[in-house]
Amino acid sequence: MTNASSRPPSPPRPGGVGDRRQHSLLRRLHFFAGVLCAPLILVAAVTGLLYAVAPTVEQVTNRPMLTAEAPDGATEADRVPVSALVSTAQAAHPDLALAGVRIGDDDETTRVLFSDPDLPESTLRAVFLDPWTGEVTGDSTQYGSSGSLPLRQWIADGHRTAWLGEPGRLYSETAASWLGVLAVGGVVMWWQRQPTGRTGRTGSSRVRAMLRTGGAGRVRTMRLHGATGTLVVAGMVFLTVTGLTWSSVAGGTIGEVRASLDWGTPSVSSSLPGAQEVSPSADAGAHAGHSGHGDHPPGGAVRVSGLNAGSVDRVAATAVQELRTPLTVTPPTVEGQAWTAAEDRAAYRLTNDAVAVDWATGEVTDRLDFTDWPLAAQATSWLIQLHMGTLFGLPNQIVLAALAAAIIAMVCWGYAMWWKRRPVGSPAGRLAGPPRRVPWSRPTAGTVVLVAALVAYGVVAPLFGVTCLAFVLVSALWDAVRRRVSTPPR
Incomplete structure (x- = not known):
């Protein structure tokens, strides 16, 4: 349970109802996707961590089979x-x-x-x-x-399909499509959460505030989650972009676009x-x-x-x-x-x-x-090898392993924040609900742009679009049930 002293300070209130609506939309999307997609991302991160170091492990464990010694002067x-x-x-x-x-x-x-x-x-x-x-x-x-070789192939199969065969590719594609959205959305909310003060706060000082990790209880957990996300957001977006090129559904769409633009290998x-x-x-x-x-x-x-x-x-x-x-x-x-x-x-x-x-x-x-090769084909080849940890050898693998470990930690901190956000005195089995929805108002330009971007991305990554629509329906259902329960009988 939490108390008032361990709760984080309230985020700054946006300037108007439209701004609050954008912030609310991001928070609710982050909540539902984080709670429901995080297990998929966790599996992808754990298998990705293993796959990142697999090339080096493969060379060590199979050294007698892979190496030869040339005679002197040969x-x-x-x-x-x-x-x-x-x-x-x-x-x-x-x-x-x-x-x-x-x-x-x-x-x-x-x-x-x-x-x-x-x-x-x-x-x-x-x-x-x-x-x-x-x-x-x-x-x-x-x-x-x-x-x-077999060990790396087995780990790769787990990362790509969770060892479930072709249907398992849907899991990895869902995880990859949401990873970048959660990363970018989370950093935007974390930026908005930093107080500006009476005289205003510069961008650099807000970034420094985003990287703080002190505090206690849920405050510290939130700061660890936010600071880590700020540091690795670019890497998470990179994993989404490169991971989708191998995916079952979005990969086909991306392949058609590359072919139409003559960007194929x-x-x-x-x-x-x-x-x-x-x-x-x-x-x-x-x-x-x-x-x-x-x-x-x-x-x-x-x-x-x-x-x-x-x-x-x-x-x-x-x-x-x-x-x-x-x-x-x-x-x-x-x-x-x-x-x-x-x-x-x-x-x-x-x-x-x-x-x-x-x-x-x-x-x-x-x-x-x-x-x-076309420049796009060259870039694709480099990005794929970076994702596999083979372009720059051991340093490449260490960076990928650290990124996977950061994602694993962020998932754990995210669930910890959800658990600690329960109302004071609530039973252990009761969990916190999603952030409350801002009442409907005329959408602002920012809200329209955000929704349009999500729709466009859903076209490129259909599994994101389907699951995002499902989250919207779940969110609406949750609000309806909560209103019905909270309304006293007449």
Whole structure:
């Protein structure tokens, strides 16, 4: 329970009914969203904290499988041919089709990747081999363009779907769509709450007041909540913007906008000059009598040309010469196509170039440098890597982990404030209701702008729009019930 001495000072009264209405709208929105959406945000923050440090944990726990030691004075000529590494990996998985080869730095193992129909979407079988000895150091799976191993993939699945599958993506999208709104709305209210004094208070002094953390009881809890939100509001908005790009509903809308503005991520052309592209199924009869190194997987399926030992080594040599390691070379999936090679995402690597290589000659047939991408596509790539904690390595991960911890603390402080706001002497099971609604009046320009902004955002992020409308209905119902209960019978 609280007493009068532990209650925070009353916020400054806005100048007019219209101003009070804007403040009331923000408070009620913050209350309902905070109480009902906070559990979703808490789950996203906890799994996000784990995911932030997952890349480093992955490197430490899988070090024997991921690292190799080059002999003293070794050169590129001392490496085991990539085709020999592929053959060793294929011996372990003769029934799987080659999906690519990841060539690492001198102190990294080489990954031979296979398509496995028994694995989830975007997941490949990976055999790890020492490029200096040819020995197998591990056999696992990797997920997505980041090449996540099982532990990081499991954590990512929890962050993205709460381990509920595709329906669970709705939870993460709801949490992401509300996170930025709660952050911005909370900071605006916290700014308005700071007293201006008789002579007025400058912006800098109000910011200093917003960062105070002293006091006792609910006052201290509120100040901790407000000060932390002030410090991390930009990070919370960043997580909302970047998180929605992966979402199920809003992500599709964002993707359509990017496509219409030609902001999509471009890809290198794998077409071979003068060659006719034919699917493996249509070309199976023409190659039924062919034999060669790795050209015919079991089960009657026929692979396209360019998968023999000579082709693999020519492509790998050209890729290493044209690009920076680590990189991944990918075989053609259609007859008449070239291999493609692309630089992998790595810490402090701001660009990812790609080339297409004619497997028969080793010549580059097409090149796509990162600097040729649309600026919006470049920015999207950087922001996504920042969100994943891979753009700037360990410092990036520490910042994300600190941001996730701050969000977790703010959720806990928010619920603590709700609990402590109960009327004095109320039973333990009784919780405080939402802030009271300001009586209806002609809306001001500020109120109209606020509502219009919420509606526009609801169009871009439909789950926000649906839940926001639900909060409005709950708020109206709550007021109706409260008026009915408080009105004495006649």
